[in-house]
Amino acid sequence: MNTESNNPLQPGTMSNSLIQALIDNYRQNHLNAINTALGIQDAHSIWFDLPKLKNFIAKIEEEAAKVNPAATGDDLGIRFYYATYPKQENWSIMDSHPVPTEYAGRHTLVMVPTLKKANETGELIDYDFNPFQSAEGKSLALNAPGVNMSAKGMGEDDDTSLGENNGVLIPPKAPFGESF
Structure with a gap:
């Protein structure tokens, strides 16, 4: 079958x-x-517990509804970006997002919300968006037509975004429980 x-x-x-x-x-x-x-021996997997994923999804829905009540579940999604933690000598950038230092230099995933929005030709595109940054009550689909991508144009000095990345990397954690 x-x-x-x-x-x-x-x-x-x-x-x-x-x-x-x-x-x-x-x-x-x-x-x-x-x-x-x-x-190095880079990570080959990342594990997230189900409550963390459910909470992230609920937070996307909650924050999107605040700035764009017309957005439905069908308009929302999550994009998974491949990412790499900084090297040990640059670890201070992680101060606001505590992660074990043994993750230095290894692969990770960063999840960001997406919002469907029509492009110039009317095609629906899943744009990255940040519900914490809005204009006239509408959530901004980043990189969408007519959206200013400069930090000053999107949230003044506010650098806060909705994203998730704090999972368990294997390695350095032992691969106990993995089947593949």
Whole structure:
């Protein structure tokens, strides 16, 4: 029985063999290249507990509703950005977001909300957006047509955004419980 994730009748399902093939592709190519080039043992996975993910989703919905009540669940999403923690010598940038220092230089994910908005041709695009920065009661879809991306134009001196990244990296944590 083939139950791949691209089957619209069975969303959220993938065969174990496809999961393993995709993970193996990453580890044998990208991860191996990163580890060799940087001389480190980079993280190959990140774990988030379900309450953290649910709370982040609820916070997106709550904050989006405050600045744009017309936005529906179908308009909202989450974009996962690949990211890297700073090197140990630059760790002070993490002061406002405490993370174990053994994560220095390793991969992570940063999740940011997205909002559907029509571009110049009317095509609906999932734009990154920050519900903490709004104009005339509308949440800004960052990089959308007519949106000023400069920090001063989006929130004056406020550098706060809605995002999440505080998961458990493996390694440095032991891979106990991993199947792939």
